[in-house]
Amino acid sequence: MKVIVIGATSGIGRELVRQMAEAGYDVAATGRRVELLESLQAACDRRIVIQTMDVADTEAARGQFLDLIAQMGGVDIVVINAGIGEMTTRWEKEKQIMDINATGFAALANAAFHYFTKNNGGQIVGISSVAAERAGGLSPMYHATKAFISTYMEGLHYRARKKGLPITVTDIRPGFVKTPMTDQNDPKQMFWVASVEKATQQIVQAIEQKKRVAYITKRWALAARLMRWMPDFIYAKLA
Numbered sequence: 001m002k003v004i005v006i007g008a009t010s011g012i013g014r015e016l017v018r019q020m021a022e023a024g025y026d027v028a029a030t031g032r033r034v035e036l037l038e039s040l041q042a043a044c045d046r047r048i049v050i051q052t053m054d055v056a057d058t059e060a061a062r063g064q065f066l067d068l069i070a071q072m073g074g075v076d077i078v079v080i081n082a083g084i085g086e087m088t089t090r091w092e093k094e095k096q097i098m099d100i101n102a103t104g105f106a107a108l109a110n111a112a113f114h115y116f117t118k119n120n121g122g123q124i125v126g127i128s129s130v131a132a133e134r135a136g137g138l139s140p141m142y143h144a145t146k147a148f149i150s151t152y153m154e155g156l157h158y159r160a161r162k163k164g165l166p167i168t169v170t171d172i173r174p175g176f177v178k179t180p181m182t183d184q185n186d187p188k189q190m191f192w193v194a195s196v197e198k199a200t201q202q203i204v205q206a207i208e209q210k211k212r213v214a215y216i217t218k219r220w221a222l223a224a225r226l227m228r229w230m231p232d233f234i235y236a237k238l239a
Contacts, residue, residue: 002026002075004068006055006108007082009036012127012177015200016079021046023204028068028075031082055082055104056096062111069115077207078112079125080105085142094141101145106152113156113167121166125207126153130175130220133227137239150213157212171213172203175220 003020007013009031021027021044028049031037037050051068055061069075083101086093109124116122132146150171157169176193194217206214215221227235 001077002028002072003077003079004028004030004065004072004075005079005081006030006053006065007080007127008040009033012174012196012200012203013079013081014040015196016081016203017048018044019197019200019204021048025077026072028072030064030068053082055108056099058103058107061104062107065108065111066115074119075115075122077123077125078108079127079207080108080112081127082108083127083145085139087138089140097139097141097145101142102148105145105149109152109156113160116167117163117165121168123168123170123207123210124153124156125170125172126150127172127174127203128153130173130215130224130227132173133224134235135239168210170207170211172206172216173213173220173224174199174203174216175223177216 003025005013005017005020005027008017008029013031017027017029017040028051029037029040030051030053032052032054034052037052041048041050049068049072051064053061053064082104084097086097088094105126109126112122112124116124126149128149129146131143132150134143136143150173153169153171156167160167160169177199178193178195199216202214202216202218206216215224
């Protein structure tokens with residue numbers, strides 16, 4: 001099986017490349033920082049293909065994505081993990097979050113969907129977040145873009161079903177995972193924090209089981225349900 005992991009220089013993406021390569025997948029990894037891609041390549045026992053890519057530069061990224069597929073001789077699974085987050089409402093930063101998390105995601109998911117449409121199926125995996133469930137006051141744009149990711153993937157799922165296409169769309173919604181991104185968070189505001197190794201193991205299982213939606217770790221499914229149904233006056237104290 002051939003897999004491309006978009007956004008693989010750190011955190012979940014990097015660990016996903018490592019675990020999937022170790023499991024015998026043919027893996028390609030993309031990211032903005034070539035030195036981190038090269039260190040990842042050196043750390044993997046199996047050979048992986050690397051490609052620099054800035055998903056915010058959507059047209060270039062789509063072209064690089066198709067070139068990478070050709071280099072690999074096809075692809076079966078595309079994992080779109082590229083994303084950033086910051087607790088801010090500064091427009092410059094919010095626009096950057098939107099350009100990467102929403103526009104960049106859609107550009108690559110769209111390219112993957114059309115590739116799989118023409119090539120008899122495959123699997124698109126998007127790394128969203130439990131933050132997609134409801135808005136958050138500390139980082140409104142982060143929550144909004146994660147909700148966009150989940151909704152866009154749901155739309156691709158229904159389009160594939162309507163057209164009778166053998167395309168699986170898997171929405172991965174992690175809770176707190178110990179990565180460089182969560183280092184900015186107040187430890188007092190985090191709970192059920194999983195190691196990146198454990199979280200990634202469950203992500204790989206969800207991919208292999210072709211789950212439609214998977215919460216990581218699994219206990220976050222309960223938290224998500226509570227978030228959705230929690231009265232506003234209570235949720236406002238948490239958000």
